[in-house]
Amino acid sequence: MSYAVKEIFLTLQGEGAHAGRRAVFLRFAGCNLWSGLEKDRASAICQFCDTDFIGMDGENGGRYHADALADKVAALWGENPAHRYVVLTGGEPMLQIDDALTHALHERGFTITMESNGTIAAHPAIDWVCISPKYGSDVVQQSGNELKLVWPQIGTNWQGMENWAFDHFLIQPMDDAAGNKDKVAANLAAAIEFVQQHPKWRLSMQTHKFLGLQ
Numbered sequence: 001m002s003y004a005v006k007e008i009f010l011t012l013q014g015e016g017a018h019a020g021r022r023a024v025f026l027r028f029a030g031c032n033l034w035s036g037l038e039k040d041r042a043s044a045i046c047q048f049c050d051t052d053f054i055g056m057d058g059e060n061g062g063r064y065h066a067d068a069l070a071d072k073v074a075a076l077w078g079e080n081p082a083h084r085y086v087v088l089t090g091g092e093p094m095l096q097i098d099d100a101l102t103h104a105l106h107e108r109g110f111t112i113t114m115e116s117n118g119t120i121a122a123h124p125a126i127d128w129v130c131i132s133p134k135y136g137s138d139v140v141q142q143s144g145n146e147l148k149l150v151w152p153q154i155g156t157n158w159q160g161m162e163n164w165a166f167d168h169f170l171i172q173p174m175d176d177a178a179g180n181k182d183k184v185a186a187n188l189a190a191a192i193e194f195v196q197q198h199p200k201w202r203l204s205m206q207t208h209k210f211l212g213l214q
Ligand SMILES: C[S@@+](CC[C@H](N)C(=O)[O-])C[C@H]1O[C@@H](n2cnc3c(N)ncnc32)[C@H](O)[C@@H]1O
Pocket: 031, 048, 049, 050, 051, 089, 090, 091, 092, 093, 115, 116, 117, 118, 131, 132, 148, 150, 172, 173, 174, 175, 176, 177, 206
């Protein structure tokens, strides 16, 4: 099996309970909730995506086998073997993650986080499962480490999600893919209001966006 990779880069985890942690990001190409083409955005299940995940043309992108991919992740991490941390994202990473890749990353000492929309069951070897549900999709992965709900999503049954088996419940304000500042401000206000009303949930900011990181 080979993997279609959009990009791989060293940065800090920007979101969630591990925000601020040094991390190699491995972004897989392709998603099951949107083609990634702007012409399809309005008819997609997930319409607010902030990410280009089409093709293999990004930094260190390409088609890799498991060992070559894990070697590339390790090379980007660098010499220090301690606290090795990789974030598998996309696109939808569960379309491609398998035994061979998780094994190759673990062999090289990495702790593996995955950012997934939860429509495909998480691979059991992943160390930290972050699920971000999308309204209108069927979330089968209702357990893990963090549930990161982008807000607002009209119609979302967040009350039902409070019974899912996660350690952390996070609300992340929806960024506007078209860059509309008024929408961004309104979404931030709605997210703050939500957390003020529902203390089970904590605010997750996309800190990389204001830190100037990738
Ligand atoms: C690009 S997605 C890739 C992983 C997976 N497909 C998913 O949706 O979880 C990575 C994270 O960014 C979040 N995200 C995407 N677009 C966003 C936006 N416009 N505002 C805030 N978070 C966003 C997703 O919900 C997810 O938590």
